[in-house]
Amino acid sequence: MKHIDLIIVGGGPIGIACGLEAKKKNIDYLILEKGPIVNSLFNYPVNMQFFSSSEKLEIDGIPFISNEAKPKRNEALEYYRRIVTSNDLSINLFEEVITVNKQDKDFHVTTNKEQYIATYVIIATGFYDIPNTINVSGEELPKVSHYYKDPHFYAKQKIAVIGASNSAVDAALECYRKGAEVTLLVRGSEIGKRVKYWVRPDIDNRIAEGSIKAFYNVTITEILPQSISIHTPEGDFSLANDYVLALTGYKPNFKFLKKIGINLSEDEKLYPQYNEQTMESNIANLYLAGVICGGMDTHIWFIENSRIHAKIILNNIISKK
Numbered sequence: 001m002k003h004i005d006l007i008i009v010g011g012g013p014i015g016i017a018c019g020l021e022a023k024k025k026n027i028d029y030l031i032l033e034k035g036p037i038v039n040s041l042f043n044y045p046v047n048m049q050f051f052s053s054s055e056k057l058e059i060d061g062i063p064f065i066s067n068e069a070k071p072k073r074n075e076a077l078e079y080y081r082r083i084v085t086s087n088d089l090s091i092n093l094f095e096e097v098i099t100v101n102k103q104d105k106d107f108h109v110t111t112n113k114e115q116y117i118a119t120y121v122i123i124a125t126g127f128y129d130i131p132n133t134i135n136v137s138g139e140e141l142p143k144v145s146h147y148y149k150d151p152h153f154y155a156k157q158k159i160a161v162i163g164a165s166n167s168a169v170d171a172a173l174e175c176y177r178k179g180a181e182v183t184l185l186v187r188g189s190e191i192g193k194r195v196k197y198w199v200r201p202d203i204d205n206r207i208a209e210g211s212i213k214a215f216y217n218v219t220i221t222e223i224l225p226q227s228i229s230i231h232t233p234e235g236d237f238s239l240a241n242d243y244v245l246a247l248t249g250y251k252p253n254f255k256f257l258k259k260i261g262i263n264l265s266e267d268e269k270l271y272p273q274y275n276e277q278t279m280e281s282n283i284a285n286l287y288l289a290g291v292i293c294g295g296m297d298t299h300i301w302f303i304e305n306s307r308i309h310a311k312i313i314l315n316n317i318i319s320k321k
């Protein structure tokens, strides 16, 4: 078994920030990433534009230069990839961590390829792997997706977009502009309050003029191969439908966190337990970083405000050495 001082689980922006900080502090570290570099960002919609301006996504002050103030997905892939390659970060890609077990003082980390022993572990596994399902008959049909990639696919198709937050609104607008017939199905009484302020007028106006149809206070009752059935306060409707984009958010892998032994709050938020001063979890020498720290509230922590986790954690590790 290989012994490594620090294993970082997850090669997203925050896992990479932790690796960079470990390297600067001369700590023997290894990042284990189950996909390519910044796997979540790689899987985001091809045309997505960050709501943060590029300097707010920078790690360790390394300049992030983008064409517009707010960078696009491709520019972010370029930025984080260059950080990994230019700094020769120690990262194993396509290596998934299956278990992390504490035995005496050390952690035994088992992946789909190897076994390691580590003194410290950082969990930075993000939130994009597990969608929030709507639990309705027909959700398993191939025409239903919880991920949106490219609007071209939906040209001249009747699509239902479920959701009212940024992902749903962006997808609805893009697909409408590429010739899809879009219906937005909103569970609440209005478009989400966190929708980007510069996008909000666009969606409001498209709905007002009828270019995008919207139903509010909707419960989806059934999805069939050629239709979708909804219940609304105005009555029940069956809408002709080719594709459903259920963009109802994502959640951290709580099963994985529980298996490791991390305490989660008993309410529906499932907040993981950690010390805010050090980011250390209820397990000594095991730290949490990035979006997972918010439990089901995946909007609390994002790149902008969680990149500081790297310095906090590595300072704490150094103080223990």
Ligand SMILES: Cc1cc2nc3c(=O)[nH]c(=O)nc-3n(C[C@H](O)[C@H](O)[C@H](O)COP(=O)(O)OP(=O)(O)OC[C@H]3O[C@@H](n4cnc5c(N)ncnc54)[C@H](O)[C@@H]3O)c2cc1C
Pocket: 009, 010, 011, 012, 013, 014, 015, 032, 033, 034, 035, 037, 038, 039, 040, 041, 044, 045, 048, 049, 050, 051, 052, 095, 096, 097, 098, 124, 125, 126, 127, 128, 129, 167, 289, 290, 291, 292, 301, 302, 303, 304, 305
């Ligand atoms: C459409 C969209 C737009 C966004 N725009 C912004 C923005 O403008 N500004 C901003 O600050 N934030 C934004 N966010 C949020 C931001 O992308 C996330 O908060 C951020 O990616 C969190 O970084 P992370 O490193 O914690 O997690 P992630 O980026 O999700 O990285 C976690 C990594 O862990 C890997 N992993 C998971 N499980 C394992 C395992 N068992 N073994 C090995 N590897 C594993 C995953 O493959 C992934 O690469 C946006 C999110 C979305 C969906």
